[in-house]
Amino acid sequence: MIYNEAIECASRENLKNLQSERLVKVVKYIYDNSPVYKQKFNKLGITPTDIKSIDDITKLPFTPKEDLRDSYPFGLFSTDIKNVAEIHVSSGTTGNPTVVGYTKRDLNLWANVAARSIACAGGKRGDIIQISYGYGLFTGGLGLHYGALRLGATIIPAATGQTKRQIKLMQDFKPRIIACTPSYILYLAEEMKALGVDPRTSSWEVGIFGSEPWSIAMRDTIDKTLNMKATDIYGLSEICGPGVAQECTAREGLHIWSDFFYPEIIDPVTNQPVPEGQPGELVITTLTKQAIPLIRYRTRDIVAITYETCKCGRTVPRLSKIKGRTDDMIVVRGINVFPTQIEHALLQVDGALPNYQLIVDREDGSLDKLEVLVEVDEKFFTDELQALENIKATIKRAIDSTIGLGVNVRLVEPKTLARTEGKSKRVIDKRNLH
Amino acid sequence: MKTISQVSIFIENTKGRLANVCGLLGDNNINIKALTIAETPEFGILRVVLNDTEKAKKVLKENGFIAKIAPVVAVEVSDTPGGLAKALKVLADNDINLEYMYGFVEKASEKALMVLKFDNVEKAIDILQKNNVSIVDDKVALGL
Missing domain, CATH: 3.30.70.260 (ACT domain)
Structure with missing residues (x-):
C-alpha cells in the first residue's frame, strides 16, 4: 500500500521543486535561529540568499556528529526548549550522549514518515503490529508507535525483553507485523524452538527490522526460519528516528522519504559526491524540521543510491542496505573489513546462524590478528571432535576467501556473545592504536 | 533397553567451565555415573552418562548449554x-x-x-x- 501517492510517486521535477522550496526556507530558519549554524555559515562566507535551489546544497557546511555532542544538551536546537514537545537521547560510547528534540510539528512529521514506512513494508490500516523496539529515550519504539497510530494499525507496545512473553503475545493476539532488531527476531526464533514452538507457524507475515546493519543473506534466513517477509527500516535519531527510509515489498532498496530528508552520497575522505550506484557516506539534510533541523548531517553509514523508479511505482530514491559504517570499518593489515562481510561468509556455511563477534588484536611487534568467535548452534553441533573441527575449517575458508585475509575461528558456547535486545556488539578492537 | 543414553555437552576450554556444568547437574540432583572428555585447546566435548537424562537435557538447555543425546552400550x-x-x-x-x-x-x-x-x-x-x-x-x- 502506498500511504501518500502524490509524494511517493511524484515526478522527479515536482519532487525537486518541493525540495528546493523547502531547503530555501529551512536554511533561512536555521540561520535566523541557531547561533551555531550562523557561525558555521559565516565561516564559509555564505548567507541564506546564496541558496536558491536544492542544487546549491553543496555550498552548505557539513554537520558532523561531534557538533551535536559538543553542543550538549540543546546548543544545536533552532528553537527554544519550551517549544519542544519531546526529547530523545541516544547513548554515546564516548563523551556526551546525543540529544534530539521534536516540536509538535516534528512529531507529526515523524508519525507521517513512520506510517509511510509501515505501509511501504506491506502494512495497512487494521493490521495488528507488535512493536518490540525499546520504548523510552531510544527512538525505535515510540517512532514506530506514532507511525502505527497514524496508519490506523492496532498496536501491541511490547517493547524489548521478556522473550517468552513476546512469544505468548504473538500466539494469543496474532499480530501480522513485528518491528524489532533483526538479531532479536532470530533470537525470538531460537527461543520459540527452545519452547517447542515452530517459528514457521508464527502469525507474523511482515517484519520491520532495523537499528543495526544486516545483510540480504540474514534476510533470507529470517524469511525462511519464520516464514515471513523481512523488510529493512532505516532511521537515526539525529534525523528523526525510524522512518527515514524503508524497503517496499519488492525489497530492492530502501525508499528514502526525500521530501523531508534530502540524501547525498559522498566519498567520506574527499567529501565529493560519488556517482549513482557507488557506495559512499550517506549525508542527510532535514528539509522541514523545527526543533533540531540539521544541514548535511554525516550519518557515517555507507550506502549506494539509485534514482530509478521502483517496481512498486514509487519514484522517491532508494538506498542500498547499509554496507558498513565509516567508523565500524576496521582496517586489518591494510584491508578494510566490514562485519557484514563476515556475516555473509558465515551464512554460506550450512547451518551457521550469524551470531559472531570479531576481535582484532595486535601483539607487540607483530601483525594484526583477526579472530572470529562463532556460537555453536544446535543444528551443527555433533559429539564428534573431528566433525566440529571440520565445521571450523569450513567457516574459516569461507571468511578468508570473502575478506581476503587469514582469520582465526573460535567456536564458543551458544548465547555467550553479547547481543541482541539492543544493538549487537560485533567488533572488539583490542589494538592500542592511539 | 539394550542401550543407555549418553549426553554430550559442548564446553569451551576455559577455567571453571567443567566445574560449572558439573555444579549445574549436582544442583539439580543429577548424578554422573560415567564421564569422559574429548578436548582441543579451545573447546571440549564432555560426554556423560547420567541417572536422569531427560531432566539433564532440560536443565542444560535452560542454562544455555548445547547438548546432544546418543545411544551407547x-x-x-x-x-x-x-x-x-x-x-x-x-x-x-x-x-x-x-x-x-x-x-x-x-x-x-x-x-x-x-x-x-x-x-x-x-x-x-x-x-x-x-x-x-x-x-x-x-x-x-x-x-x-
Whole structure:
C-alpha cells in the first residue's frame, strides 16, 4: 500500500521543486535561529540568499556528529526548549550522549514518515503490529508507535525483553507485523524452538527490522526460519528516528522519504559526491524540521543510491542496505573489513546462524590478528571432535576467501556473545592504536 | 533397553567451565555415573552418562548449554587382567568399529562397567550378545 501517492510517486521535477522550496526556507530558519549554524555559515562566507535551489546544497557546511555532542544538551536546537514537545537521547560510547528534540510539528512529521514506512513494508490500516523496539529515550519504539497510530494499525507496545512473553503475545493476539532488531527476531526464533514452538507457524507475515546493519543473506534466513517477509527500516535519531527510509515489498532498496530528508552520497575522505550506484557516506539534510533541523548531517553509514523508479511505482530514491559504517570499518593489515562481510561468509556455511563477534588484536611487534568467535548452534553441533573441527575449517575458508585475509575461528558456547535486545556488539578492537 | 543414553555437552576450554556444568547437574540432583572428555585447546566435548537424562537435557538447555543425546552400550567385563581385551577382541574379530569407550565411576557388580560408543550400535549389540559379552541395561547401569 502506498500511504501518500502524490509524494511517493511524484515526478522527479515536482519532487525537486518541493525540495528546493523547502531547503530555501529551512536554511533561512536555521540561520535566523541557531547561533551555531550562523557561525558555521559565516565561516564559509555564505548567507541564506546564496541558496536558491536544492542544487546549491553543496555550498552548505557539513554537520558532523561531534557538533551535536559538543553542543550538549540543546546548543544545536533552532528553537527554544519550551517549544519542544519531546526529547530523545541516544547513548554515546564516548563523551556526551546525543540529544534530539521534536516540536509538535516534528512529531507529526515523524508519525507521517513512520506510517509511510509501515505501509511501504506491506502494512495497512487494521493490521495488528507488535512493536518490540525499546520504548523510552531510544527512538525505535515510540517512532514506530506514532507511525502505527497514524496508519490506523492496532498496536501491541511490547517493547524489548521478556522473550517468552513476546512469544505468548504473538500466539494469543496474532499480530501480522513485528518491528524489532533483526538479531532479536532470530533470537525470538531460537527461543520459540527452545519452547517447542515452530517459528514457521508464527502469525507474523511482515517484519520491520532495523537499528543495526544486516545483510540480504540474514534476510533470507529470517524469511525462511519464520516464514515471513523481512523488510529493512532505516532511521537515526539525529534525523528523526525510524522512518527515514524503508524497503517496499519488492525489497530492492530502501525508499528514502526525500521530501523531508534530502540524501547525498559522498566519498567520506574527499567529501565529493560519488556517482549513482557507488557506495559512499550517506549525508542527510532535514528539509522541514523545527526543533533540531540539521544541514548535511554525516550519518557515517555507507550506502549506494539509485534514482530509478521502483517496481512498486514509487519514484522517491532508494538506498542500498547499509554496507558498513565509516567508523565500524576496521582496517586489518591494510584491508578494510566490514562485519557484514563476515556475516555473509558465515551464512554460506550450512547451518551457521550469524551470531559472531570479531576481535582484532595486535601483539607487540607483530601483525594484526583477526579472530572470529562463532556460537555453536544446535543444528551443527555433533559429539564428534573431528566433525566440529571440520565445521571450523569450513567457516574459516569461507571468511578468508570473502575478506581476503587469514582469520582465526573460535567456536564458543551458544548465547555467550553479547547481543541482541539492543544493538549487537560485533567488533572488539583490542589494538592500542592511539 | 539394550542401550543407555549418553549426553554430550559442548564446553569451551576455559577455567571453571567443567566445574560449572558439573555444579549445574549436582544442583539439580543429577548424578554422573560415567564421564569422559574429548578436548582441543579451545573447546571440549564432555560426554556423560547420567541417572536422569531427560531432566539433564532440560536443565542444560535452560542454562544455555548445547547438548546432544546418543545411544551407547554398557558392557560388563571381568575386573581382571585381560578382561577388557577379551571383549574388544570380539569386536575386532567381527569388524565392528568402536568409536570410543570409557569406564563407569563405580561398579554395579564385581565386574568393571564400560561405556562403548559405536557407529552401528545394533550390529554391535548383536555381535556382543552372540559372543556372550554381558550387556547391562539402563536400570542396572544407572542403579535405578
